[in-house]
Amino acid sequence: MTAAAHPLPRTAGRTAPGRPATADGTPDFSVRSLWKVFGHRPDRIPGDRSLDGLTGPEVLARTGCLPAVRDMSFDVARGEVFVVMGLSGSGKSTLVRCLTRLVEPTAGRVLLEGQDLTALPPARLRDVRRNRISMVFQHFGLLPHRTVLNNVGYGLQVRGVGRAERNRRAAEVVDLVGLSGYEQRFPDQLSGGMQQRVGLARALAGDPDVLVFDEPFSALDPLIRRDMQAEVIRLHRDMGKTMLFITHDLSEALRLGDRILIMRHGELVQIGTGDELVGAPADDYVADFVADVPRADVLTLRWIARPDDPPDAAGAATLPADTVVRAAIPVVSGSAGPVRVVDGTGTDQRTLGWVGRDDVLALVAGAGRPPHRRRADAGDAATATESAAIEPAAATGAPA
Numbered sequence: 001m002t003a004a005a006h007p008l009p010r011t012a013g014r015t016a017p018g019r020p021a022t023a024d025g026t027p028d029f030s031v032r033s034l035w036k037v038f039g040h041r042p043d044r045i046p047g048d049r050s051l052d053g054l055t056g057p058e059v060l061a062r063t064g065c066l067p068a069v070r071d072m073s074f075d076v077a078r079g080e081v082f083v084v085m086g087l088s089g090s091g092k093s094t095l096v097r098c099l100t101r102l103v104e105p106t107a108g109r110v111l112l113e114g115q116d117l118t119a120l121p122p123a124r125l126r127d128v129r130r131n132r133i134s135m136v137f138q139h140f141g142l143l144p145h146r147t148v149l150n151n152v153g154y155g156l157q158v159r160g161v162g163r164a165e166r167n168r169r170a171a172e173v174v175d176l177v178g179l180s181g182y183e184q185r186f187p188d189q190l191s192g193g194m195q196q197r198v199g200l201a202r203a204l205a206g207d208p209d210v211l212v213f214d215e216p217f218s219a220l221d222p223l224i225r226r227d228m229q230a231e232v233i234r235l236h237r238d239m240g241k242t243m244l245f246i247t248h249d250l251s252e253a254l255r256l257g258d259r260i261l262i263m264r265h266g267e268l269v270q271i272g273t274g275d276e277l278v279g280a281p282a283d284d285y286v287a288d289f290v291a292d293v294p295r296a297d298v299l300t301l302r303w304i305a306r307p308d309d310p311p312d313a314a315g316a317a318t319l320p321a322d323t324v325v326r327a328a329i330p331v332v333s334g335s336a337g338p339v340r341v342v343d344g345t346g347t348d349q350r351t352l353g354w355v356g357r358d359d360v361l362a363l364v365a366g367a368g369r370p371p372h373r374r375r376a377d378a379g380d381a382a383t384a385t386e387s388a389a390i391e392p393a394a395a396t397g398a399p400a
Contacts, residue, residue, distance in 0.1 A: 027075035027111075028242045029082075029099070029210060034072040034108030036091075036098050036266075039065030046071070046107040056091075056265035068094040070266040072108070081236055081243045083257030085250065091266035092246050096214050099244070100133055101125060112210070130159050134203035136216045140195045142187040148174060149183040152201045159206065166205075173201040176238075177231065193224035197231070204235070213245045217252070229255055250289060254298060262286055279303045296326040296364050304363055305341040305353030316340045321352045325363055332360050 035046040045051065045065050060066045068091045076082040084092045097103040099110050101117060110117045117128060134155075142151050153161075153170035161169075174183055177197045187195055196216060203211055213232075217225040229252060236243060247253055253260045254274045262269045262277070262285075270282035278298045281287040302321040317335045319328055321343045332339050338354040 028078040028080070028113060029076035029244065030109075030111040030114075031075075031099070032073050032109040032111070034069055034095070034098060034110065035067060035106045036069040036094050036103060037065050037067045037106045039063070041065065042106050056267075067266045069098060069105070072266075072268055074261060074268065074271060076242060076244060078242055079240045080258045081232075081245060081256055083245045083247060083253040083260045084263060085247050085253045085260060086263035087248060089265075090263040092248075092263050093214055094266075095263070096135075096212055096244065096246050099212065100129055100135065130155065131206060132209045133212060134206060134208040134210075135212045135214065136196075136199050136203045138215045138218050140187070140199045142195060142198055144187050147184050147186060148179060148190070148198050151187070151198055152205050155202060155206050169205055170201070173204045176204065176235070177201045191224070192220055193228060196220065196228055200228075200231070200235075204239075208241070210242045210244065213243065215246050215248065218248075225252075232256060250293065254293070262289065275299050275303065294326075296329075296360075297324065299325050299363065301325060301328055301341045301355055302343070302352060304359045305355050306338075306359065307353045316354075318342055319355075325360060328355070329360055332357060 033046075037043075037045045039060070042065050045059070045063065045067055051059050051062070054062070056067055056070065070091070072095060074082075084095060086092045094103060098105045099117075101110075105118060108118070112128065112132060115128075117125065120128065143154065146154065149167060149170050152174055153166040156166035156169060171183065174180060177200055179194065179197055179201065182190065182194065187198070190198065199216070217228050220228060232243070232245075233256065235241070245253075245256055247256075257274065259271060259273055260277055261271045264285055270277060270286050272280070275298050277286060278290045278293050278295060281290060300322045301319060304325065305321065316337055316339060317331055318340045319331060319342070321341050328339070332355055338356040341352045341355055342349050343352045344350055
């Protein structure tokens with residue numbers, strides 16, 4: 001992976017990213033002890049302590065049942081972009097289908113603002129799907145005989161919205177996703193990226209509380225995929241919708257997610273912001289997952305700040321603790337002494353520590369090792385070779 005493949009994460013510069021509750025203390029989306037088991041007598045698997053510690057394939061070999069989602073619990077805050085990622089077969093797509101009961105969970109609860117979706121009768125569940133949660137899939141599912149405008153307004157038609165109102169709303173969201181002028185085109189007259197924009201507009205047309213994306217860009221070319229990721233970021237900035245995003249692509253997860261949940265064999269391995277996953281992986285599996293990520297593009301200054309007070313602190317440059325290291329290189333390299341790293345704002349601002357040129361060099365040189373290990377090698381890292389690597393960034397302000 002190259003540095004270009006990992007743009008600065010969206011968590012950088014955000015206030016308290018991924019806090020799991022709304023202002024009144026209720027998470028927008030909550031999952032509690034959720035299981036989905038396939039096979040004969042799946043209901044006997046949840047709660048069977050003899051299976052603790054076994055992987056999904058091992059459970060399958062012993063019982064003939066496969067736990068695709070296994071004792072999953074997490075919260076999603078209102079307005080958060082929450083990414084679920086894992087390799088093929090990890091259970092992430094089954095998980096997202098359990099959230100709206102497109103696949104019925106074997107056990108556990110799914111709550112939307114405190115309402116238990118697993119307990120809803122069919123009629124009320126349909127109402128939730130139509131009005132509160134919209135899904136965007138990898139396969140666009142556009143109706144080939146309908147124009148862009150009529151595809152976007154289809155969900156509103158199902159809800160009984162009149163023609164004039166649904167056309168007005170559809171035209172608004174078509175413009176929102178950048179397809180003005182294409183309202184009367186048919187799907188086969190559009191590129192793949194444009195078709196996915198139509199699918200996104202259709203999901204937005206009903207003004208849902210939560211948007212769920214199930215690997216929506218996997219089939220797109222890399223450049224179109226990057227454009228669609230930027231579109232999701234823009235729409236989130238403009239609309240503030242709660243988003244659950246499923247992907248197997250780490251760079252996509254780092255770019256989009258406020259927090260990221262990593263799955264393996266149906267189990268939750270780790271939840272954290274991008275810098276938490278890269279800087280403090282929970283186990284060897286996560287460490288291997290993030291091994292090729294350029295640390296300077298993801299970790300923030302709080303990961304390398306030294307708590308000691310340098311003697312020449314007067315007049316030192318100041319940077320926020322959530323500044324990504326790569327973005328801080330020009331300031332640190334151009335400073336006569338260490339840069340003060342601060343946490344908080346205004347009267348609540350406090351000095352978290354100090355970062356100097358050697359600290360940045362140690363991080364750049366120690367790619368693939370945790371920050372605390374790099375600190376031990378800092379003396380050896382600051383060589384002329386590493387210095388040359390960051391000099392261009394100091395001179396131009398661009399990443400090396």
